[in-house]
Amino acid sequence: MDCLIHPTYFPNISHFVAMLESDSVCLEVWDNYQKQSYRNRTEIYSANGKLALTVPVNYSQKNRQLYQDVKIANDGNWQLLHLKSLQSAYSMSPFFEFYIDDLMPLFEKKFDYILDLNLKCFEILLGSLQMDMSISKTMHFEKEPRSKKDYRPLVHRNFKADNLECYTQVFTEKYGFIPNLSILDLLFNEGPNTELYLMRQNLELC
DSSP states (O other), rough: EEEEEEOOOSOOHHHOOOOOTEEEEEESSBBOSSSSSGGEEEEEEEEEEEEEEOOOOOOOOTTTBEEEEEEEESOOOOOHHHHHHHHHTTTTTTTTHHHHHHTTTTHHHHOBBBBHHHHHHHHHHHHTOOOOEEEEEEESSSSSSSSSSEGGGGGBOOOOOTTTTOOOOOHHHOOOOOOOOOHHHHHHHHHHHHHHHHHHHHOOOO
16 A cells, blocks of 8 residues: 655654555645654754754744745754764764765755755665655645555654664663664664664554
């Protein structure tokens, strides 16, 4: 079955499990933007535990906006800060040096819209993972999609994926295993084994 999913900033592991479980992937681009979600946020494993990296956006809850119309607040150095955080967290991981060059365009190019950043992020990650997927985008918003499995709830920060299999993380000995972080955590730690790991997992949508 096809899967309907939100493009997010460095998607977490559950997003990629969902995509590999599906015949094709449809990206939701016609929804209203919502705060407190993974649309502009990803989570990594730092020396101090779980760390959220948030892309600043210009958005007001008073005036509803489409996801595709929300602009990034580029008046700060968020890209440099995110890159430094990744370097600090993963420079000692087995595959950091192997993949970081692929990701550099996301930190060097200025993006005006959060959706454009996330779509480019998605494209680069598929290339790094060497995943061949059939990808499309929604043409309009459907509250209850008829022909696709709805994985859009994965965008919410309260989604739990506690049944994911453990793998070795850089700071496991310090804080234990932290599930469902950004796909970067899995990629930097497992490298070419990433896809095999993803294929062994099962998602349970409540």
